[in-house]
Amino acid sequence: MYHPMIHPPLAVTVDLVLMAVMEGHLAVLLQRRETEPFAGHLALPGGFVRVDEGLDEAARRILRDKAGFAMGEDAWLEQLYTFGAPDRDPRMRTVSVAYFALLPSAQLAQAVGSRDDLDLEPVVGHPEPLAFDHTQILATAHDRLKAKLDYTPIALALLPDMFTLRDLQIVHEAITGINLNKPAFRRRMIDTGWIEATGLRETETAFRPAELYRQKS
Amino acid sequence: MYHPMIHPPLAVTVDLVLMAVMEGHLAVLLQRRETEPFAGHLALPGGFVRVDEGLDEAARRILRDKAGFAMGEDAWLEQLYTFGAPDRDPRMRTVSVAYFALLPSAQLAQAVGSRDDLDLEPVVGHPEPLAFDHTQILATAHDRLKAKLDYTPIALALLPDMFTLRDLQIVHEAITGINLNKPAFRRRMIDTGWIEATGLRETETAFRPAELYRQKS
DNA sequence: GCAAAAGTGTTGTGATTACACCCATGT
DNA sequence: ACATGGGTGTAATCACAACACTTTTGC
DSSP states (O other): OOOTTTSOOBEEEEEEEEEEEETTEEEEEEEEOOSSSSTTSEEOOEEEOOTTSOHHHHHHHHHHHHHOHHHHHHSEEEEEEEEOOTTSSSSSOEEEEEEEEEOOHHHHHHHHHTOSSEEEEESTTOOSOOSTTHHHHHHHHHHHHHHHTTTSGGGGGGSOSEEOHHHHHHHHHHHHOOOOOHHHHHHHHHHHTSEEEEEEEOOSOSSSOOEEEEEOO | OOOTTTSOOBEEEEEEEEEEEETTEEEEEEEEOOSSSSTTSEEOOEEEOOTTSOHHHHHHHHHHHHHOHHHHHHSEEEEEEEEOOTTSSSSSOEEEEEEEEEOOHHHHHHHHHTOSSEEEEESTTOOSOOSTTHHHHHHHHHHHHHHHTTTSSGGGGGSOSEEOHHHHHHHHHHHHOOOOOHHHHHHHHHHHTSEEEEEEEOOSOSSSOOEEEEEOO
């Protein structure tokens, strides 16, 4: 059934779409390529899957390499889609299992600040074309994020442990690009049961401080 | 960056979850294995991805091999998820890109009838464990199908070109396992805009014949 | 007390369901 | 005529959004 001569094995990679919401805009972590092909272009971070590690494991390893050890553990990480067009990498036939990961902006900013090769770019209205089929991968990740916003607590992965309802609304607006009605949004979020009030308040605010919420259970 | 010695390539396969609704029950196409490992177990049909073909292309080739040429073209085919645990195949490290495909029951029954090695089994309450991680792949496919039922016209892929609203309701009930209210279901389906009345009627029915609908546009 | 943002009450609308009923057809 | 399933009308419920309003805080 299986003959290596007839069915040569392929290179399998993981590409990572690591996103955060910074100052009201959805941003993605990119890496400037120094070698051909696509030298000088921005690309998603990625790497080869090792023979003895699973796909999720490989994705988490790459996440730790880019965002630092501490962030790797509790970040939202989810398989996105697998891209395998024969000509997607001019060097060789590769199949790339794309993952997307979400981090609070503070953690991602800290990780990027300490590295020269990493770059945060806006997801929407980004002018520069990415290397390989990474523009398509990024679009797929953005679509998936938009779709899951309404029926999963995925947005909470983009916020710190405690956050205000306004913070949460900003995250939603950044991802969908749609401005939401404040009272409707508040009640919709509270009704989901995903979050609970802490009893604590914002500090160092110019005006009335808002209540801090946290993820439930 | 890429050293074949350090990053040996992996075997990449496509596994196919080919489903249909037969007599009110969701069924899946399985193949009895004759060789080790898992000899005698039922398994999803699959095959290796060739170096010069894309993933969708490989999935469609396998679909044609199993269901016959004519069906391969217009069947619903969609990438499901990629499974790559290091020990999922005891022979070697393989990464399997799972696809799911949908066919009208008449077409699938015809394809299976002409082949001894193929078998249609119910998806729910199937007692026999499948080979490899195929039980998990099948469960993932069933979940995906349930989820997409409400916001895509995916159920129409399980029906012939013309069908009654009762047929469509049976398909929905078979997939979700939930009995639906007839008038509510009718109107919900018509309001989606996915289907249109043809003006034609069922024939050879014992009682009042129902109107035939077809997919719009 | 004023500005600014947090938070709530009220109403309207659209989607969906449940139930009851009428309609059309073959025997 | 009647049994059977197709198809429709009506009312109740729910989710959600829009808007106006009150409340709370720092200056």
